[in-house]
Amino acid sequence: MKRFVPTRRAFIVAGIGVMLFMAASTAQAGWLFVLAASVLGLVATSLLWRHNLGAAAIERRAPRRTCAGDPVAVGLTIHNRGRRTLPLMRVEDHFAAFEPTVVTAERLRPGERSEIELVKTAHRRGVFTSGAVLLTSGAPFGFMRSRKAIEVPGETTVVPHWADLGSFPILEPSSFPADVLHERARTGAGQEYLGVREYRPGDPQRAVHWRSTARVGELVVREFEEEVQSRVTLILAGKDVGDPPDSAFEMLVSAAASIGIYALNTGHPVDLLRPLPEGVAHLGDPDRYDILDWLAAAEPIDSPVTPLVSQALARVGRRGTVVVLIPTLGEAARDAEDAVRMIQAAGSRAIVVAARASSWYDDVRFLDFDEGSSLQAMSVGRTAVRVVSRGEDLAECLG
Amino acid sequence: MPGVMQSVRDANRTRQPEDSVALRAVVLATVVMGALALAVVQAIAITSFVTVVVMLCVAYYVSYKRRRDDNWVIKIGLTVFALLAMLNFLRQLSNVATLDEVRFPLADLFLWVQVIHGFDLPARKDLNFSLGSSLTLMAAAGSISQDLWYGGVLLIYFALAIVALALLHRSEISEGATASMTPQSNRGRADAKRALNRDFLKVVGVTTAAAVVLFLVIPQPHAVRTFALPFSFGGGGIGGSGAVTNPGFASGTSPSTRASDAAYYGFNNRMDLSVRGELSDEVVMRVRASAPAFYRGIIFDNYDGRAWYAPDEEPVPLGESDPPYGYPLEHRSLGPRSIVTQTFYVEREQPNVVFSGGQPDSVWIDGTLSVDENGGLRTGGTLSPESVYSVVSSRGAATPDQLRSLPEEEAPPKFDKYLQIPDSVPPRVHDLAERLTRDAPTRYDKIKAIEEWLADNFRYNTDSPVPPVGRDAVDYFLFDSEVGFCEQFAAATAIMLRSLGIPTRVITGYTPGTRNPFTGYYEIKNSDAHAWVEAWFPRYGWYEFDPTFAVPPAETELAETVPLARAIEFLSDKISVAIPGLSPETIRYVLYFAIVAVVVAGIWLGRRRRTPRLAPVPVAAPVGRGGGPVTRAFRRFEQTLAGYGRGRSPNETAAELLRRATFRSPRKDFSKALSAFEKERYGLEEPTQEEVRAAIAELERLMDDAAGAPRVTSSRGT
Structure with missing residues (x-):
């Protein structure tokens, strides 16, 4: 990014100055020379008026997590760490978590800082770790423009918007017969008693249902529903x-x-x-x-x-x-x-x-x-x- | 149809209305200053100025109030008014005599366009355009201005224009901005206002300095030719016959003593070498010229031993047609010529003589013009104040070598009158001329030899002795008084050259005068009246020589076009007079060197200042006692923080700084450091050695933490 470039207006004003100078030469009018010199002096002053935007230190304060569409307070702080006054600036925060912020920053003397807090909307979901803050100034006349993009870190996670569902067919009784098989409960070591069955090697001794065993004449064990949480x-x-x-x-x-x-x-x-x-x-x-x-x-x-x-x-x-x-x-x-x-x-x-x-x-x-x-x-x-x-x-x- | 109308209205609706009242007010003020400038130079009447100002105020108020509307009805009205203004301009054009006078109706048109446009200024770009248009008003006034009043208006205008440009930039920067960040500091509103005023003065100062430097160093070239030359009749003057009519003297009389210090007695048919007196410094004419030149007025051919005479026969009118009047061929010189264009603005009544820088080629003048038999130009009557006439003339531009290389040829018989020498001139004048030019091989060298001899041996004094009755004035000047002024020098040169067979004539007119750098006009005073000679060269014709001073060369020098060079030349001449032994050239070189040194030093200092340096840390001013070991450790701590972009702000207390620095620190305890620091700095007792050690240890731990903490992002760090 070019740091100090003339604007279109600078060329127009310089052109006017040259035209005045030519008119002055043709008419031999001394005041027109003065006028031409004054107009060109405006451009020359702009050339001399360096902006030193590099002395600006910027902090952004944004919440760690927010939800898309929610309003949040986002703060910006500019601190002049240089030895010269920072000029009037346009500050554009392009932190992608929120819609772009555009504010003006008044002149900042050395050591001064200015802060602002704006309510922004996190307009899109994502994990945002940094975003550029673009400083622009053309002081004093807008003839020469300085731009400085400063990458400002700041992690903000914009989580997606979600709806509170009243129901969703996870493991709920299906209306389709083909699904019945899958709806049947599994047996296991849960608390819900399902019934009894013949003893199989390996069944725990405490599962033996002695009353039924006595009635049937062979070992019968109690069967419980398997405690499963459907994933x-x-x-x-x-x-x-x-x-x-x-x-x-x-x-x-x-x-x-x-x-x-x-x-x-x-x-x-x-x-x-x-x-x-x-x-x-x-x-x-x-x-x-x-x-x-x-x-x-x-x-x-x-x-x-x-x-x-x-x-x-x-x-x-x-x-x-x-x-x-x-x-x-x-x-x-x-x-x-x-x-x-x-x-x-x-x-x-x-x-x-x-x-x-x-x-x-x-x-x-x-x-x-x-x-x-x-x-x-x-x-x-x-x-x-x-x-x-x-x-x-x-x-x-x-x- | 309603749909079309709606589309038109939508297209005309302002997208970005300008809300700044301050910007509108300042732009209005610049336009008013433009109108005032036109009034000051009398391009518009004072009543017009007042009307325009009132209408501008109304227009700006209306356009502010309706800045968000489509204003299509106003636009239609403005179009009608613009057409009317154009018709009025065309009507005024029909009364214009010369193209140059178009400036006045044009200024009028610009002014009314400003008023009309003032009703429709909804957006910033419209105000930008208005500001630019105000510059055209200032330029129109500047091209007309002949005095310094315009300068005062220009100063105010530029101060306002600077404010307007700054406000336009603010408006541009703020476009689309939702808020403004203002500095957080304990400086009050008055302090902030002072700082703003300081900044404004700084901008004005730098702009003024840049403008002055540019004005001084940019060459102001002399225009070669102006196509539209102004002329106008200033009013009735004193009518005259073939003779020269000088308003300073009784008509038809040839002064033998001074009759007026406001009129040069050499502007007569007879120039008596016995007349003495001072001329006033009153400005009699302002001349806008493409180059400085001696302005030739009357050509004297006949000398009777006491006075010079110009022909008093009825001059020949120069045709019946309108200006410009051409100069008759029989009076024209040939060879290399340089063109000079001049416009004479008469301030004090002038003789019925048309002045010209060298030989006139064409003349724009209102009234009759005739030429005498020597080629001198006459008008029908004296030229009253406010008369304006223009002349395109030419001066011999042959180099000395070219003049030396010309073959020696006899002058045609028609130039015999320029060889006339009266009997009153004794032979010793001829002998002297012969002796002075013995070693001069060419005509040019003979002239220069006589010039140099006069310059070396004669003194200039306007109160020189009057030649006794019966004595030849030239002989008396050369052999007795050896003191004289331009007439004596010119007369002696002419007679000596004539005695050598070189046709020569005496000229009276004005020196170039003094150029006012602001108005661009050469201001000719009465005391600039002068006499010099013209010598005839075969094939090339008449060439000017000034035995009193030097005739300005046809080529322009640096000092004539670059104001700074002119100022340095002026200064060096003054200093060389004040300090004998130092030549002007040496002083000039010293001054140039000093300027270059100042510029180089300025650039070096500027670059040094621009070198981006971060403030190490704005350490608080030492209040209380001086720095002990804890204070020094605290300073190191501050500098460490500053190195990581978290330096101490001017108003931050030590406690606040420590609290901020330890906000994310795993070791948050800073009480020992703070206590010892405050005790050392402000306490009644010094901290103990143990306290000092504990404080320093604590501060060093915090410095380690700061080194591990993330940097505050800045342009420098990333």
């Missing part, structure tokens, strides 16, 4: 459509946050998976803050979801739920049918949350994919499919 794995993948924060992927991220928090609230262990440019990102057994932080860093990557499903099934096992969050277009959508079949084949529940990509198109004439077919493919084997669209209420769509 939920969320897979988030696919390309983005629209302009963040109003985009399909952002809506899927919010959906993932909502489902994850709902799962935690209803006592289900949660795993999250998303593709990386190389490999897979996994978050296991998180609390709600971990989920939000992890999702804050999620980036849209369009890749087949079956490799992620393989990993998800390894985590959930049978009777687990795999929630696949993808848009209705791209590689991820094309791979959705195979992914769902894979989940069902493994005896787990598949739920697809699909972002209707077409709703982010301003003109549907530009649609270059068959969204209906895509959605139909996702609902293979009567998979539970939740479709979210632009502008719709997330809780209603998912619940």
Whole structure:
């Protein structure tokens, strides 16, 4: 970035000065020479008036964590560490966590500092570690412009917005007969008494139901329900459509946050998976803050979801739920049918949350994919499919 | 149709209305100063000025109030008024005699455009345009101004323009800004205001200095030719016949004694060498000229031993056509010539003589113009004040070598009158001339030899002895008095050259006068009246020689175009007079060297100041007792913090600094350090050795912590 450059106005004024000088020469008018010299003197003064913006030290105060769309107080402090007065400046804070801040900073004498606190809105999700503050000055006349970009660190995580869900079909009674098998309780060492059965080698002695044994004449043991908490794995993948924060992927991220928090609230262990440019990102057994932080860093990557499903099934096992969050277009959508079949084949529940990509198109004439077919493919084997669209209420769509 | 209208209105709606009342007020003030400048130079009447100021105030108020509106009705109205102003301008043009006079209706038009435009100034760019337009008003006034009053207006205008530019920059910087950051300090409003005023004065000072330097060093070249030359008739003068009419003397009389110190008696048909007297320093003419020149007025050919005579026959009119009047061919000289353009603004009534720098080529004058048989120009009557006329003339530009190389040829018979010598001139004058020019091979060398001899052996005095009755004035000057002034020097040179067979004539007119660097006019005083000679050269014609002083060369010198060089020349001449033994050249070199040294030192100091250095730390002023070991350790601690961008601010107490520095420190205890520091600095008793050791240890721990703490980001650190 050039540090001290003439502005267009400087050239115009210098041009006027030269024209006055030529007019003075032609007319031999001494006052015009004085006028020309004065006008050129303005430009010369601007050339001499160095701004020394490098002496400015800047601090930013922003909250460590905030939620997209929430208002937060962001403070800026400028300290003049130089020996000369800092001129009137335009201060633009391009910290990406918030919408750009533009303020003016009055002259700062050596050692002085000025502070300001503004209420900003964290307009998009993400993990932001630094952002440039751009200082601009053209003092005294705006003929020469100095610019200085100062990288100011400050970590702020803007977590995605989430909805409080009233319900979501994780391990809830299915309306489909094919799912009944998977709904059946597993036997194990839990507290819930299920019944009795014949003794098998290895059964603990305290499990023997002596009354039945006496009645049947052979060893009979009591059977208890297996104490299992059904795991939920969320897979988030696919390309983005629209302009963040109003985009399909952002809506899927919010959906993932909502489902994850709902799962935690209803006592289900949660795993999250998303593709990386190389490999897979996994978050296991998180609390709600971990989920939000992890999702804050999620980036849209369009890749087949079956490799992620393989990993998800390894985590959930049978009777687990795999929630696949993808848009209705791209590689991820094309791979959705195979992914769902894979989940069902493994005896787990598949739920697809699909972002209707077409709703982010301003003109549907530009649609270059068959969204209906895509959605139909996702609902293979009567998979539970939740479709979210632009502008719709997330809780209603998912619940 | 309503849709179209709405589109037009939407297109005209101001995107970024300018809300700053201060900016509008200052821009208005600059425009008013532009109008005032025009009034000061009398380009507009005072009533027009008052009307314009009132209308401008109304216009600016309206445009401020309606800055957020589309103003399409006003715009339509303004278009109509602009057309009317243009029609008025065209109407005024029909009354303009010369292209030069277009400046006046043009200034009028600019002014009314300003008023009209003033009604529609919603945005910053409009105010920017107004500020620029005010400069055109100042320029129009500056091109007309002939005195120093304009300078006062210009000073105020520039102070206002500087404020306007600063406010425009503030508006530009603040565009889109949601808030303003003001310094946190304990300085009060009065202190802040003083600082702002200091800054303003600094800007004004630097700008003024830059303008003065530029004014001094930028060459002011002389224009070669002006295409539109002004002339106007100042009013009725004294009519005359073929003779020269000098308003300072009774008509038709040839003074034998001084009749007026405000009129040169040489501006007559007869120039009596016996007349003595001083001339006043009153400015009689201002001349805007492309180069300094001797302004030729009357050409004398005949000498009778006491006086010189110009032809008093009826001069020949120069055609019936409108100006410019061409100079007759028979009077023109040939060879290399340099063009000089002049416009004469008559301040005091002048003879019916048209002056010109050398030989006139063309003359713009209102009235009749005629030429006498020597080539002198006459008008129908004396030239009254406010008369203006312009002359494009030429001066012989042959170099001395060119003049030396000319072949010696006999002058044509028509120049015989310029060889006339009366019987009153004794032969010893001729003998003297022969003796002086014995070693001079060429005509040019003969002239220079006589000039040098006069310069070496004669003294200048306007109160020289009057030649006795019956004595030839030239002979008396050369052999008896040896004291005289321009007329004696010119007459003696002319007679001696004539005796050598060189056609020569005596000229009276004005020296170039003094150039006012601000107005650009050469101010010619009555005392600038002068006499010199013209000698004839074969093929090239008449060339000027001034035996009294030096005729300015046709080529411009550095000192004539660069004001600084002119000032240095002036100073060096003055100093050389004050300090005998030091030549002006030496002083000039010393002054140039001093200027260069000052500039170099200034640049060096400027660069040194610009070298980015971070303040090590603004250490608090030592209040209380001097520095003991704890104080020194505390200073080191401050410097350590400053090195990491967390230096002590001027108003921060030691406790505040320690609290801030230990905010994130794992070792937050600073009580020993603070206690010992305060005890050492301000306490009644010195801290004990143990306390000192504990305090220093604590401070060193804090310094270690500071070294591990993250730096405050700054441009330097990243």
